[in-house]
Amino acid sequence: MNETIKNILSHRSIRRFKDEPIGQDTVETLIQCAQAASTSSYQQVYSIIGIEEQSIKDKLAELAGNQTYVAQNGYFFVFCLDYHRHELMAQIAGKNVDDTISSKEGFMVGMIDVALAAQNVAVAAESLGLGIVYIGGIRNNLPEVSELLRCPDHVVPLFGMAVGYPDAAPGLKPRLPQTAVFHKNQYAEDEKALPILKEFELQTAEYYRERTGGTRDEGWATQMARVMSQPKRTYMKEFIESKGLDRQ
Known part of the structure; x- marks a missing residue:
C-alpha cells in the first residue's frame, strides 16, 4: 500500500x-x-x-x-x-x-x-x-x-x-461495508443488502457507544432515518432557479 x-x-x-x-x-x-x-x-x-x-x-x-x-x-x-x-x-x-x-x-x-x-x-x-x-x-x-x-x-x-x-x-468513523456499495454487473437485490445494513447498524451503534462512553448508541440506519425524516433547505430549488440554473 x-x-x-x-x-x-x-x-x-x-x-x-x-x-x-x-x-x-x-x-x-x-x-x-x-x-x-x-x-x-x-x-x-x-x-x-x-x-x-x-x-x-x-x-x-x-x-x-x-x-x-x-x-x-x-x-x-x-x-x-x-x-x-x-x-x-x-x-x-x-x-x-x-x-x-x-x-x-x-x-x-x-x-x-x-x-x-x-x-x-x-x-x-x-x-x-x-x-x-x-x-x-x-x-x-x-x-x-x-x-x-x-x-x-x-x-x-x-x-x-x-x-x-x-x-x-x-x-476513524466506520464506513458501510464494501459489499453494500460495490455491485458487480447489476444492482444487488434487497435480500442481499438488508442483512449487511442490519449488521452495520449494530457496528455503528457500538462505535458511538464506545466513543461517547455510553451516552449515545444510535446506529447508522437509525441516525440517517432521523436526519432524513424532515427535508432540509427546501428553498433550494427556488434559489437555484433564481440564479439562472436548472430551469430545463
Whole structure:
C-alpha cells in the first residue's frame, strides 16, 4: 500500500485546528491540485473563493449554523458552481450558451466538476499533514452567503472546506461495508443488502457507544432515518432557479 492510499484511508474530519495560518505557497499548491482534477469536456465549471478576511469567516460561521471551525482554521475555501465565466467565454466566441447553462444536465456537470476539484484539494491537503472538514452548512442561508461573497448570476456556493493543522485526533468513523456499495454487473437485490445494513447498524451503534462512553448508541440506519425524516433547505430549488440554473 503506497502513501497516497494510506492517506486516503486515514481520512477523518477535523473540527479543531491549531492557531496557525497556512502559507500562501501551500494555498496556491492546493488550488493547482484542484485544477488538475478531471472536468467534463474541459468545461471547468467551478470557482474557488479563498476566505482570508476574518470578518467574512466569522459571518460565514454564523450563516453555517455557528460552526466555530468555519471561523477558526488555517484557511477556508468556498467551492462554487460557476457558469458566469462561460457567459464571458460565449461573448468572446460570439455564441449563445444559455440553454446549456440553464439545463438539468448543465447543472449536474457543474456539481460534479466542483466535487472532483474539491476532493483533489482534500487529498492534497491531507498528504501535506493538514486536516480538513467539508462545510455543507453554508447552504443553510445561501442567499446571504451569495450576497456576502458577491456571487453573480450562474454562480452558486455549494460548500466550504476548512483546512488547517489538526489540533485533534478523532477516531476513524466506520464506513458501510464494501459489499453494500460495490455491485458487480447489476444492482444487488434487497435480500442481499438488508442483512449487511442490519449488521452495520449494530457496528455503528457500538462505535458511538464506545466513543461517547455510553451516552449515545444510535446506529447508522437509525441516525440517517432521523436526519432524513424532515427535508432540509427546501428553498433550494427556488434559489437555484433564481440564479439562472436548472430551469430545463
